Amino acid sequence: MLLEIKNLDAGYGYLQILRGVSLKIDKGEYVCIVGPNGAGKSTTMKSIAGLISPTAGSILFNGEEIAGLATNLITKKGISFVSEEMNLFVNMTVRENLFMGAYIIDDKKIQNERLDFVFDLFPRLAERKGQLAGTMSGGERKMLAIGRGMMSDPKLLMVDEPSFGLAPQLTENVFESLDILVKAGVTILLVEQNVTKTLSVTDRGYILENGKIGLEGKSKDLACDPHVKKVFLGV
Numbered sequence: 001m002l003l004e005i006k007n008l009d010a011g012y013g014y015l016q017i018l019r020g021v022s023l024k025i026d027k028g029e030y031v032c033i034v035g036p037n038g039a040g041k042s043t044t045m046k047s048i049a050g051l052i053s054p055t056a057g058s059i060l061f062n063g064e065e066i067a068g069l070a071t072n073l074i075t076k077k078g079i080s081f082v083s084e085e086m087n088l089f090v091n092m093t094v095r096e097n098l099f100m101g102a103y104i105i106d107d108k109k110i111q112n113e114r115l116d117f118v119f120d121l122f123p124r125l126a127e128r129k130g131q132l133a134g135t136m137s138g139g140e141r142k143m144l145a146i147g148r149g150m151m152s153d154p155k156l157l158m159v160d161e162p163s164f165g166l167a168p169q170l171t172e173n174v175f176e177s178l179d180i181l182v183k184a185g186v187t188i189l190l191v192e193q194n195v196t197k198t199l200s201v202t203d204r205g206y207i208l209e210n211g212k213i214g215l216e217g218k219s220k221d222l223a224c225d226p227h228v229k230k231v232f233l234g235v
């Protein structure tokens with residue numbers, strides 16, 4: 001098991017959001033968390049990435065406890081988090097932004113190899129390497145954020161709502177980018193608003209409601225589940 005979360009509680013100050021969340025991801029799997037707004041999806045990812053400290057429970061990565069470790073140490077262990085906000089450096093070029101994602105790698109040669117790898121995955125970024133990130137289109141910026149997440153050579157890539165705010169065609173492009181990574185063998189944890197699409201592309205999924213995992217299973221089974229249909233698809 002690559003990632004194994006057991007009975008995780010987390011929140012903000014006295015406000016508890018996650019209540020006993022448990023989930024697992026195997027190497028090479030494409031797993032999603034879906035749930036209504038405010039359910040705690042981003043909070044789950046932030047806990048894994050070390051941006052907030054869990055108040056109870058455990059997060060094992062490759063069998064090693066990482067709950068409460070600092071973000072840079074978690075990145076070093078092989079977890080990369082592409083947040084909703086992306087936090088791109090708008091006044092820096094595509095290439096400079098990508099190198100920021102390799103900050104945990106000291107060896108310049110390895111950094112350059114990672115850059116070539118990301119450019120191979122996303123030729124569009126190679127074409128635009130000298131362009132300022134702030135002048136890229138919405139879809140290109142998402143691709144850049146995902147590419148930057150890949151610069152540290154993660155064993156697990158977490159992507160939070162990559163299609164948020166994008167037009168349907170650009171959403172399609174984002175899913176294609178993720179598909180390229182899946183085919184390259186990257187393990188992905190995806191949070192998405194677009195439930196139908198997400199359940200059609202991922203292997204397995206977890207339904208998070210009010211800080212608790214309600215349902216879990218193969219994505220294709222979840223897509224047919226009456227509760228999922230009622231809550232997310234308005235059926």
Ligand SMILES: Nc1ncnc2c1ncn2[C@@H]1O[C@H](COP(=O)(O)OP(=O)(O)O)[C@@H](O)[C@H]1O
Binds near residue numbers: 012035037038040041
């Ligand atoms: N920094 C924060 N401080 C206080 N409350 C927060 C903070 N971030 C999120 N929350 C609250 O935590 C709950 C879960 O948020 P979040 O994990 O972002 O939900 P989701 O990603 O599923 O939409 C929400 O009620 C939200 O208002």
Ligand SMILES: [Mg+2]
Binds near residue numbers: 043084160
């Ligand atoms: Mg969120």
